[in-house]
Amino acid sequence: MIDQEKIKAAVTQLLEAIGEDTSRPGLVDTPDRIARMCTELFGGMEQTAAEPLSKRFPVDSSDMVLEKDITFYSMCEHHLLPFYGKVHIAYVPDGQVVGLSKLARTVEVFARRPQIQEQMTSQIAAAIMEELHPKGVMVMVEAEHMCMTMRGVKKPGSKTVTVSTLGCFETEEGLQTRFFQMLRP
Numbered sequence: 001m002i003d004q005e006k007i008k009a010a011v012t013q014l015l016e017a018i019g020e021d022t023s024r025p026g027l028v029d030t031p032d033r034i035a036r037m038c039t040e041l042f043g044g045m046e047q048t049a050a051e052p053l054s055k056r057f058p059v060d061s062s063d064m065v066l067e068k069d070i071t072f073y074s075m076c077e078h079h080l081l082p083f084y085g086k087v088h089i090a091y092v093p094d095g096q097v098v099g100l101s102k103l104a105r106t107v108e109v110f111a112r113r114p115q116i117q118e119q120m121t122s123q124i125a126a127a128i129m130e131e132l133h134p135k136g137v138m139v140m141v142e143a144e145h146m147c148m149t150m151r152g153v154k155k156p157g158s159k160t161v162t163v164s165t166l167g168c169f170e171t172e173e174g175l176q177t178r179f180f181q182m183l184r185p
C-alpha cells in the first residue's frame with residue numbers, strides 16, 4: 001500500500017536537504033502533489049498481470065499475434081528518473097488469445113513500479129507465458145533513459161533495446177526473423 005504521508009515527509013526532507021525553502025509558494029504543495037502522483041506512477045506495485053490477462057477467447061489459428069508500439073513510461077530504480085519508449089509483444093497462441101488492450105494493460109502493471117528495462121522485458125514475457133499459455137512469446141522494448149540523457153554521459157536520443165523470448169520463439173529462429181520483419185514500418 002502506498003503511504004502518502006511518508007512520501008510527503010520524505011519529499012519535504014529532500015527539498016530541505018538541497019537547501020530549498022519548503023514554505024515558499026511554489027513548493028508548499030509539492031510534497032502533497034508528489035505523494036498523489038506516486039499513486040499513479042507506482043500503481044503497478046499493487047497489481048499483477050493475472051487480472052488483465054484473465055479474459056481469454058478461443059481461437060483455432062496459431063498464427064503469430066503482434067501488438068507493436070505500446071507506449072510506456074517507467075521509473076529507473078537506480079536513479080528514480082523516467083525511462084520511456086515502446087514495447088512490442090508477439091505470441092503464438094495455443095488455442096486462446098487475449099484482447100489487445102490487455103497486452104497494453106499488462107505492460108502498465110510492470111512499468112508502473114521502480115524498474116530496470118531488462119527486468120521489465122522478461123517480466124512481461126513471463127507473465128504472458130504463465131497466464132495465457134501460448135506456444136511462445138517475444139517481447140522487445142526500446143527506451144530512452146533520462147538517467148542517460150540529463151545526467152552522467154548525457155547522450156540524448158540514444159535508445160536501449162532489450163529482448164526476451166520464451167517457448168517457440170527461442171527454438172524457431174524463423175519466428176524471430178518474422179517478428180523483426182513485422183516491426184518494420
Ligand code: ZN
Nearest residue numbers: 076078079147
Ligand atoms: Zn538509471
